[in-house]
Amino acid sequence: MSDLRDLYQEVILDHNKAPRNFHRLEGANRTAEGHNPLCGDQVRVYVLLADDRIGNIAFQGSGCAISKASASLMTASVKGKTRAEAEALFHAFHKMVTGEGGAAFDAGGLGKLAAFSGVREFPIRVKCATLPWHTLRAALEGRQEPVSTE
Amino acid sequence: MTSAGRTSATPIRRDSPPGFDVEKIREDFPILRVMAHGKPLVYLDNAATSQKPQVVIDRLREYYRAENANIHRGIHYLSERATEAYEDARAAVARFLNAAEPREIVFVRSTTEAINLVAQSYARPRLQPGDEVVISAMEHHSNIVPWQIVCEQTGAILRVVPINDAGELVLAEYERLLGPRTKFVAMVHVSNALGTVTPVRRIVELAHSRGVPVLLDGAQAAPRLPVDVRALDCDFYAFSGHKAYGPTGIGALYGKASLLEAMPPYQGGGDMILSVTFEKTLYNVIPFKFEAGTPHISGGIGLGAAVDYVSGIGLERIAAYEGDLLAYATDALAAIPGVRLIGTAKEKVGVLSFVLEGVHAHDVGTILDREGIAIRTGHHCAMPVMQRFGVPATARASLAFYNTRAEIDALAAAMHKVRELFG
CATH class of the missing domain: 3.90.1150.10 (Aspartate Aminotransferase, domain 1)
Known part of the structure; x- marks a missing residue:
């Protein structure tokens, strides 16, 4: 079970059970929908963007523990950040979960998002972890068509 | 006992x-x-694909080791052997389904291709705007989308028989849906998502009493239940090799000879013709009319070995x-x-x-x-x-x-x- 505990860390299980910012966001001026056809995960991200800063953010949807916890932790991490800061966080997160950063990858700058470091041992679950982030990017870029991980 | x-x-x-x-x-x-x-x-995960017995693996190896050649056209020894092995496999599949004749078995890539073939070659030329095709609420996408496409092409309408909370076909609704505009029924034999066995005999009977032909999607049934297409009296029956302990990339379509003969080819190319001039092409007889191009020879032979293995048990x-x-x-x-x-x-x-x-x-x-x-x-x-x-x-x-x-x-x-x- 040890590698499973690496994947399903306590903070992930907690955010899966009690996701933060898990609601529709009234007054959002950016929104996008993401879909993972492989497992049916669906997420909608709402953003209130003001002066290039994510003033508020929330999400709705259904999915596995990894995608739900990822969306929850993402919203908590990017709230108050500028677009560029959120983008930088996404790149660091992406590097960590895909293992591109190598074994020596320093997740220090990622804060609680470091809980997803175990995902790199489960390549087919990378899409679950990154779906909310791709959806957030689509929202920030004002894209209309739903995001798909395929 | x-x-x-x-x-x-x-x-x-x-x-x-x-x-x-x-x-x-x-x-x-x-x-x-x-x-x-x-x-x-x-x-x-056997409903996704089954594993392969040693006899199938050995048969594929033996084909490539000692029999590989193109079929139906060679004048040489190997081509004759390959052709014979391929046609023996067709006969094995015919026995497996209890078809009347091997020529009622068309080798295809998969159940999906078989259904597309029937949708395009049988149904499409016959469907008029307002005609209806009946499927069930528990079809695999491969028995939904080909019918949506043909409905779009012809103006026909897709009607769906509901299922109950146990995942059973609501037979009374099926009967109600069969009407004067119903031109075709395409129904799953065993649901891949629920495991339900549909009452295929009754489904065929009810459709035939109104002169409507029936295709059965046997992808999950053929590896699990005895299938007798003549006893069922279905008009078409489709299954995939790889779910029935055979290779991937090969499947079979059973069709009543009279129906297959009346259908135009699905694809054009080599092997499906008798003669070609730029003015006129004469199509080959069934089943070859539907097997354009060099087929999946080893796959067909492997499928033959698979159905013989399964029938042996x-x-x-x-x-x-x-x-x-x-x-x-x-x-x-x-x-x-x-x-x-x-x-x-x-x-x-x-x-x-x-x-x-x-x-x-x-x-x-x-x-x-x-x-x-x-x-x-x-x-x-x-x-x-x-x-x-x-x-x-x-x-x-x-x-x-x-x-x-x-x-x-x-x-x-x-x-x-x-x-x-x-x-």
């Missing part, structure tokens, strides 16, 4: 019904000795063994708190779709995988079925006759680990 057996005071615990030596059968499947994540492989015995294992697995899963089975039809075969309260199917799949247990999670290419039961996805364990009660015990134990991890 002897009287001694009936009066025996201490029942003997056995792993399989009498006369079915599952351990011996497992020896036929070399892949079952593979370790997955350091655990013995428990392969319960006997579909009745396979169905009985798998039925026993299904009952055992149903009890084992039902005993796990929070598990809900999706698909509880009275007539059912070895497919167990389930959800675990509070845990997404995808997470169940990952945890089981680490225990060496292969199941499928997701919508199983049957999204309307998921919508019908109000779930985004299910976990699905699907059985084959090489699975054992010990493997079901391993599944149940792993499910307890899932619950433990997710608290």
Whole structure:
């Protein structure tokens, strides 16, 4: 079970059970929908963007523990950040979960998002972890068509 | 059954019904000795694809080692041998389905291709705007989308027979939907997502009483139940090789000879013609009219070996063994708190779709995988079925006759680990 505990860390299980910012966001001026056809995960991200800063953010949807916890932790991490800061966080997160950063990858700058470091041992679950982030990017870029991980 | 057996005071615990030596059968499947994540492989994803017995693997190897040549045109020794092997395989598939003649068997890539062939070559020229095609609410996408396409092309309308909460076809609704505009019925024989066996005999009877032809999607039924196309009297029957212990990339379409003969070709090319000039091409006879281009020769031959292997064991015995294992697995899963089975039809075969309260199917799949247990999670290419039961996805364990009660015990134990991890 040890590698499973690496994947399903306590903070992930907690955010899966009690996701933060898990609601529709009234007054959002950016929104996008993401879909993972492989497992049916669906997420909608709402953003209130003001002066290039994510003033508020929330999400709705259904999915596995990894995608739900990822969306929850993402919203908590990017709230108050500028677009560029959120983008930088996404790149660091992406590097960590895909293992591109190598074994020596320093997740220090990622804060609680470091809980997803175990995902790199489960390549087919990378899409679950990154779906909310791709959806957030689509929202920030004002894209209309739903995001798909395929 | 002897009287001694009936009066025996201490029942003997056995792993399989009498006369079915599952351990011996497992020896036929070399892949079952593979370790997955350091655990013995428990392969319960048979509805996605089945494993291959050694005889099929050997047959493919032998074909490429000693028989490989193009077929139906060579003048040389090897070509004759390859042609004979390919046509023998067609005859084996005809026997497997109890077709009247081998020429009623068209080799295709898959069930999907077979259905597309019938939709385009049989249905499309006959459908008028306002005509109706009837399918069920538990079809695989491969028996939905080809009909949506042909409806779009012709202006015909797709009608869907509903299913009840157990996942059974509502026969009265089917009967009601069969009307003067119904021109075709395409129905699943065994649901890949629910395991339901549909009342195919009655389905065909009711359609025929109104002069409507029927295609049955046998992708899940052909490996699990005896199929007799003449007794069913269906007009078309489709199945895939790889779910029936044969190779991928090959499948078969059965069609009544009179219907196949009246149909235009599906694809044009070599092998499907008698003569070609730029003014006029004469098409070949059936089944070759539908087999344009060099076919999947080794696949066809491998499929022949697979259906002979399965028939050698006997579909009745396979169905009985798998039925026993299904009952055992149903009890084992039902005993796990929070598990809900999706698909509880009275007539059912070895497919167990389930959800675990509070845990997404995808997470169940990952945890089981680490225990060496292969199941499928997701919508199983049957999204309307998921919508019908109000779930985004299910976990699905699907059985084959090489699975054992010990493997079901391993599944149940792993499910307890899932619950433990997710608290």
